[in-house]
Amino acid sequence: xxxxxxxxxxxxxxxxxxxxxxxxxxxxxxxxxxxxxxxxxxxxxxxxxxxxxxxxxxxxxxxxxxxxxxxxxxxxxxxxxxxxxxxxxxxxxxxxxxxxxxxxxxxxxxxxxxxxxxxxxxxxxxxxxxxxxxxxxxxxxxxxxxxxxxxxxxxxxxxxxxxxxxxxxxxxxxxxxxxxxxxxxxxxxxxxxxxxxxxxxxxxxxxxxxxxxxxxxxxxxxxxxxxxxxxxxxxxxxxxxxxxxxxxxxxxxxxxxxxxxxxxxxxxxxxxxxxxxxxxxxxxxxxxxxxxxxxxxxxxxxxxxxxxxxxxxxxxxxxxxxxxxxxxxxxxxxxxxxxxxxxxxxxxxxxxxxxxxxxxxxxxxxxxxxxxxxxxxxxxxxxxxxxxxxxxxxxxxxxxxxxxxxxxxxxxxxxxxxxxxxxxxxxxxxxxxxxxxxxxxxxxxx
Numbered sequence: 001x002x003x004x005x006x007x008x009x010x011x012x013x014x015x016x017x018x019x020x021x022x023x024x025x026x027x028x029x030x031x032x033x034x035x036x037x038x039x040x041x042x043x044x045x046x047x048x049x050x051x052x053x054x055x056x057x058x059x060x061x062x063x064x065x066x067x068x069x070x071x072x073x074x075x076x077x078x079x080x081x082x083x084x085x086x087x088x089x090x091x092x093x094x095x096x097x098x099x100x101x102x103x104x105x106x107x108x109x110x111x112x113x114x115x116x117x118x119x120x121x122x123x124x125x126x127x128x129x130x131x132x133x134x135x136x137x138x139x140x141x142x143x144x145x146x147x148x149x150x151x152x153x154x155x156x157x158x159x160x161x162x163x164x165x166x167x168x169x170x171x172x173x174x175x176x177x178x179x180x181x182x183x184x185x186x187x188x189x190x191x192x193x194x195x196x197x198x199x200x201x202x203x204x205x206x207x208x209x210x211x212x213x214x215x216x217x218x219x220x221x222x223x224x225x226x227x228x229x230x231x232x233x234x235x236x237x238x239x240x241x242x243x244x245x246x247x248x249x250x251x252x253x254x255x256x257x258x259x260x261x262x263x264x265x266x267x268x269x270x271x272x273x274x275x276x277x278x279x280x281x282x283x284x285x286x287x288x289x290x291x292x293x294x295x296x297x298x299x300x301x302x303x304x305x306x307x308x309x310x311x312x313x314x315x316x317x318x319x320x321x322x323x324x325x326x327x328x329x330x331x332x333x334x335x336x337x338x339x340x341x342x343x344x345x346x347x348x349x350x351x352x353x354x355x356x357x358x359x360x361x362x363x364x365x366x367x368x369x370x371x372x373x374x375x376x377x378x379x380x381x382x383x384x385x386x387x388x389x390x391x392x393x394x395x396x397x398x399x400x401x402x403x404x405x406x407x408x409x410x411x412x413x414x415x416x417x418x419x420x421x422x423x424x425x426x427x428x429x430x431x432x433x434x435x436x437x438x439x440x441x442x443x444x445x446x
Contacts, residue, residue: 042330126333153358157279157316202259206409214313280356
């Protein structure tokens with residue numbers, strides 16, 4: 001069997017041996033559907049599972065699972081290094097066939113890379129296929145491949161618009177509902193408040209800019225799950241978004257700083273930034289560093305390209321996957337389902353841990369929707385983002401080399417943002433870099 005060069009960039013030599021032996025997830029026959037008797041036997045047999053996650057309070061959901069299934073003991077492991085270290089160590093464990101967990105947390109951009117190498121258990125025969133209707137189509141697309149179910153969504157990041165009501169009011173600016181209004185507002189705000197900005201476009205977070213493309217209906221990537229990828233960052237829709245932000249950058253109407261630095265956080269606290277285009281987890285990120293601004297913030301949908309067809313992008317979120325190497329696939333699959341889709345576990349994550357829920361059941365739960373936020377002046381912020389989640393555009397696909405997608409963004413589009421230069425040209429450079437990388441790894445670029 002010829003080993004495509006793409007695997008060399010993703011796996012170590014040990015995993016290459018496994019693929020060469022026919023162990024790739026792309027060729028294995030699906031397992032037969034599990035019957036009720038097999039399920040009951042598995043869940044009542046003393047079993048130990050290992051679950052890798054970086055979430056700080058995930059043990060609370062694990063406790064609920066162990067209470068329902070007292071024969072099952074789950075060890076939670078934080079592999080360290082945040083999400084980035086998590087993936088590096090997970091790949092090493094899988095390829096060396098030593099110490100890999102039964103179940104692991106995966107952010108959506110990384111699912112396809114682990115599926116490509118045959119690491120993920122198809123959850124469909126274990127009841128995963130019955131979960132589809134619990135999620136919005138755009139979200140189900142991120143965790144499935146044809147009839148296979150690769151993971152169960154846990155949380156998401158539909159993107160909305162957070163703004164300082166007091167600062168906009170003081171400048172005589174209404175919250176913009178269209179991108180045309182936003183451009184006018186950004187220019188007016190910068191002119192009325194020297195050294196301050198309506199918003200910031202970061203130089204170092206590709207997910208932010210991809211969410212802007214996503215909302216505009218751009219489909220920059222595609223992947224057939226095996227050999228072929230397509231990369232189009234120079235479409236008319238992508239160019240429209242890039243040219244829009246180029247004008248704001250060149251005019252000096254918006255800030256262009258790196259995100260997630262102390263200075264960047266302080267800009268929200270001291271009023272240097274008056275608004276933020278961000279996902280549903282954004283409110284929690286503000287409440288700590290910008291405590292002094294409590295009560296002044298509001299949340300609404302992103303400015304729209306078409307008011308008659310409201311749309312949003314997604315930024316962030318994660319799912320839970322079972323690994324094919326687990327010796328207890330029924331238990332591992334049920335754990336992945338329970339910890340994400342069981343109502344008690346999902347409500348705990350949403351109401352106590354501020355993970356924005358993935359399932360329609362929780363997104364329509366009255367207790368979740370009616371929760372008010374003092375930081376947002378008593379607004380029902382959950383309800384606002386639940387509405388936004390329904391408008392996320394369908395069909396967005398991630399490439400199976402997310403690490404390179406993110407790093408090459410900084411070298412191309414991120415650099416252009418920092419220099420306040422042409423973002424359309426930078427998108428072309430990013431596209432070229434990604435195509436070159438894909439070809440070098442053995443993918444067919446269509």
